[in-house]
Amino acid sequence: MSVNISVKHAFKKFGDNTIIPDLNLEIREGEFLTLLGPSGCGKTTFLRMIAGFTQIDGGDFYFGNNRINDLDPSKRNIGMVFQNYAIFPHLSVRKNVEFGLKNKKLSKDEIEQRTNKFLKLMQIEVLADRMPDKLSGGQQQRVALARALCIQPQVLLMDEPLSNLDAKLRVEMRKVIKNIHQSLGITTVYVTHDQEEAMAISDRIAVMDSGVIQQLGTPKDIYRRPYNLFVSSFIGRSNIIEGHIVIREGAAFVNIGEYEFSLANIQKSHMLEKKVIVCVRPDEFYIERNTGRGIPSIVDDCVFLGQNVHYFMHLEENGFEVEIVEQSALESEVLPGMRVFLGIDQERVNVFTADGSTNILRGVYNDVL
DSSP states (O other): OOOOEEEEEEEETTEEEEEEEEHHHHETTEEEEEEOOOSSSSSSHHHHHHHHHSSSOOEEEEEEEOTTTSSSGGGSOOEOOOTTTOOTSSSSSHHHHHHHHHHHTTTHHHHHHHHHHHHTTTTOGGGTTTHHHHHHHHHHHHHHHHHHTTOSSEEEEEEEETSSSOOHHHHHHHHHHHHHHHHOOOOEEESSOOHHHHHHHSEEEEEEEEEEEEEOOOOHHHHHSOSHHHHHHHHSSSSSEEEEEEEEEEEEEEEOOOOOEEOBBOOGOOOOOEEEEEEEEEGEEEEEEESSSSEEEEEEEEEEEEEEEEEEEEEEETTOOOEEEEOOOOSSOOOOOOOOEEOOOOTTTTEEEESSSSEEEEEEEEOOO
């Protein structure tokens, strides 16, 4: 049976360093929520506070209506999957999966039934008698997942579980984890610094920086309309360019040098002439081949990557370096050293206040408490 998690005013210090200053979060029952952020942002510390492995210095943590602050980790009914798998090297696959069930003192028949169920669910039943040193990294992670899930936890906590796998295995295990969650519906809190991983498996993502949740929303919400410059820069790649808003006849326009584009979806409170930061993802630029109008730029390099070509350029006026991604063509007329003009997809681009603290466009969603 899954449970919702409620965190109110979480606080954590290590010595003189405040890791989590005041964190509030509501995780829905059966939700897959990912804590995403750079190393040192507090995401693993927060996860360990939920698990009971790290002392809570302030605030209240609830599973449903039950306050768990002082509850021993073994009594929180959680499953935990670690970065280093943490499976027992002296036990076979079957005995690793059985371990938590034996601690619960279940009957022999119940232990066998549940173990077989999760060995099959994780597609490792043929490995049941194998020792961990005979398993691949992906197989070991499947064992760790089976062991965590077979105790039927209310909450599943996962700390960078795929970081030690190669790229191909990471993609494979992402699918496994997502399918298992959809099948079992256990409330899951997942920690990663990998943006693509978070986007692929999460119901919602909490983007963290310095112990503070910067934005909480669905992958689509966060990618399309990041709340601030940090989120925009951390999720995917962004070209960051200085611009200026101009108001004419009740309409807003953004000027980048002599190039101008309309900003029809600006929030009314930001309809003012002021400096802004324009964030353009590589696929939101395009090379203007017909009109000869756009931002004058010089091609520094181009990299052919099969379906796409990545162009590295600098803007002629101010020297800002930018990256552009376009679908590759049989014949490419854009070569290093050439002068080209760049256009911007004005409906997809994001525009922030000059200090980067706020996205000034409509449609920004942030579920932070």
